[in-house]
Amino acid sequence: MKKGIKYNFDEREPRRPFTVPEGYFENLTGRIMASLPEQESVWSTTITVTPWMRIRPYLYAAAAFMGIFFCIKAAVGITSSENAQMADIQETTIYSDEYIDSFLETAMIDDYTLYSSLVETVY
Amino acid sequence: MMAYDEQRILEMLHEDEVSRHRAFECIVRNFSEQLYWQIRHMVLSHDDANDILQNTFMKAWINLDSFMGYSKISTWIYRIAINETLSFLNRQKSTVPLDTGSDDELSIADQLESDPYFDGDLTERQLQEAIATLPDKQRMVFNMKYFNEMKYEEISEVLGTSVGALKASFHIAVRKIEEYFNNID
Numbered sequence A: 001m002k003k004g005i006k007y008n009f010d011e012r013e014p015r016r017p018f019t020v021p022e023g024y025f026e027n028l029t030g031r032i033m034a035s036l037p038e039q040e041s042v043w044s045t046t047i048t049v050t051p052w053m054r055i056r057p058y059l060y061a062a063a064a065f066m067g068i069f070f071c072i073k074a075a076v077g078i079t080s081s082e083n084a085q086m087a088d089i090q091e092t093t094i095y096s097d098e099y100i101d102s103f104l105e106t107a108m109i110d111d112y113t114l115y116s117s118l119v120e121t122v123y
Numbered sequence B: 001m002m003a004y005d006e007q008r009i010l011e012m013l014h015e016d017e018v019s020r021h022r023a024f025e026c027i028v029r030n031f032s033e034q035l036y037w038q039i040r041h042m043v044l045s046h047d048d049a050n051d052i053l054q055n056t057f058m059k060a061w062i063n064l065d066s067f068m069g070y071s072k073i074s075t076w077i078y079r080i081a082i083n084e085t086l087s088f089l090n091r092q093k094s095t096v097p098l099d100t101g102s103d104d105e106l107s108i109a110d111q112l113e114s115d116p117y118f119d120g121d122l123t124e125r126q127l128q129e130a131i132a133t134l135p136d137k138q139r140m141v142f143n144m145k146y147f148n149e150m151k152y153e154e155i156s157e158v159l160g161t162s163v164g165a166l167k168a169s170f171h172i173a174v175r176k177i178e179e180y181f182n183n184i185d
Helices: A024-035 A051-106 A111-122 B006-012 B016-045 B046-062 B073-095 B108-113 B124-131 B136-148 B150-159 B163-182
Strands: none
Touching: A024 B016, A024 B124, B006 B016, B006 B073, B016 B046, B016 B073, B016 B136, B046 B073, B073 B136, B073 B150, B108 B124, B124 B136, B124 B163, B136 B150, B136 B163, B150 B163
């Protein structure tokens, strides 16, 4: 350590040059404890479990299940009706390719009669 | 008055309201004075140290349920105090005007001279001035070691820094303070 400096750590004892107001530490614990907020709900509040609280999770689960069920049902319903329409279209298409050709070859009918006949066949 | 028994206190912290309150009171009684001095050496003013100490215990109380007992109570509470102190110092730095060349500004030595709760001589005021030039964490290490006479192992536990790094930090701080005194006049 250097010599001739104004603050020599080897020679000076560490001394706390601060003071506190009189009686500060005597009352400190009490003051700190008095300033703490209430904390009952965090730790020790006893909760009374009512029958409603007990069945509530099951009701929520049932409601969620029903919701999912109806959603799926609605989605399946839409798909079914779409499929049905597709089936109709496919049915109509089958008739229109082959049936019309053979019909035109064998039957001496005008366009209006042909159209009427096709409509009746489809339905 | 209940004696400080760490294991018993940890158990009581998880019991009913009355037990928890008594356990916390025991913690406050056991650590408040040493924490006060740790904070006071950092912020210098008694009023500021008192406010930070109150906030420290307030935060500890509010977050009591998050303390799982993995570390010692002293380590946990010291860390809260250190964080509170560093936050205070950062806030203070951000509110102090950057123009430090003003003649109206008092040096730390001058402020301490007018502080009724400072009874040091000129050299001790200059020592505080020299300590104030250190970076916050280095200042904390210096105060813990020099004034509070904590062991490096204890400081290491609280600050989460290796003993080797703490020793280096302390010796650098001592050298800086000596240089500060060399440059006075």
